[in-house]
Amino acid sequence: MRSTTLCLPVQGNPAERILLGMKKTGFGRGKYNGFGGKIEDGETPEAAAVRELAEECGIVAAESDLEPVGRLVFTFPARPEDDHDVQLYIIRKWQGQPAETSEMKPVWFAVGDIPYNEMWADDSYWLPAVLKGKKVSGEVYFSEDNEEVDGITIRTE
Numbered sequence: 001m002r003s004t005t006l007c008l009p010v011q012g013n014p015a016e017r018i019l020l021g022m023k024k025t026g027f028g029r030g031k032y033n034g035f036g037g038k039i040e041d042g043e044t045p046e047a048a049a050v051r052e053l054a055e056e057c058g059i060v061a062a063e064s065d066l067e068p069v070g071r072l073v074f075t076f077p078a079r080p081e082d083d084h085d086v087q088l089y090i091i092r093k094w095q096g097q098p099a100e101t102s103e104m105k106p107v108w109f110a111v112g113d114i115p116y117n118e119m120w121a122d123d124s125y126w127l128p129a130v131l132k133g134k135k136v137s138g139e140v141y142f143s144e145d146n147e148e149v150d151g152i153t154i155r156t157e
C-alpha cells in the first residue's frame, strides 16, 4: 500500500475554482487529478504535500495553510502494487503561479465544469462533498480493469 498525499488548490470559500493537473507520467497518466505523491521515509504527510505541490506545479505553500479534508483508501485487487492510502488536503493560499512541469500540466476549472470523465472514476463520489466544505473518509475498490469502481464507501462529516 503506497502512503500518499493529494492536495487540491482552490479559490473561494466555498470553492469556486479548482486547480487540477493533467498527469504526464507514472500512475494516473492521462488523467486530471490534484497534486500529490508518495510520503517519503521520515517525512510527515504535510511536508510531502507541500513538496509535491512544488514539484508538480511549481507553487510554494506553507504546511500551516493545508486544510486536512480526509483520507481515502484505494484498492486494486487485480494490481495490488497500485493500492493507495491517500491523505487529502485543500489549500487556498500559496506563493507563485502554477506552471507546467515534467510531471503535470495545471489547468483551472470552475467547480461546475470539473472534467470527471477525464479523472479517476472515484472522484465524482467524494470531490463534490469536499468542495462544499465536508470532510470525507472511505474505501474504494476497483474492478478487474483497474479503471471502474467496483465498490465504494464514502463517509462525510
Ligand SMILES: COc1nc(N)nc2c1ncn2[C@H]1C[C@H](O)[C@@H](COP(=O)(O)OP(=O)(O)OP(=O)(O)O)O1
Binding pocket: 002, 004, 005, 006, 007, 025, 026, 027, 028, 033, 034, 035, 036, 037, 038, 074, 084, 086, 120, 122, 123
Ligand atoms: C485510484 O483512485 C485515485 N483517485 C484519485 N483522485 N487520486 C488517486 C487515486 N489513487 C491515487 N491517487 C493519487 C494519490 C497521489 O497524489 C497520486 C499518486 O502518487 P504516486 O506517488 O503513487 O504516483 P507517482 O507520482 O506517479 O509516483 P512515481 O513518481 O513514483 O511514478 O495519485
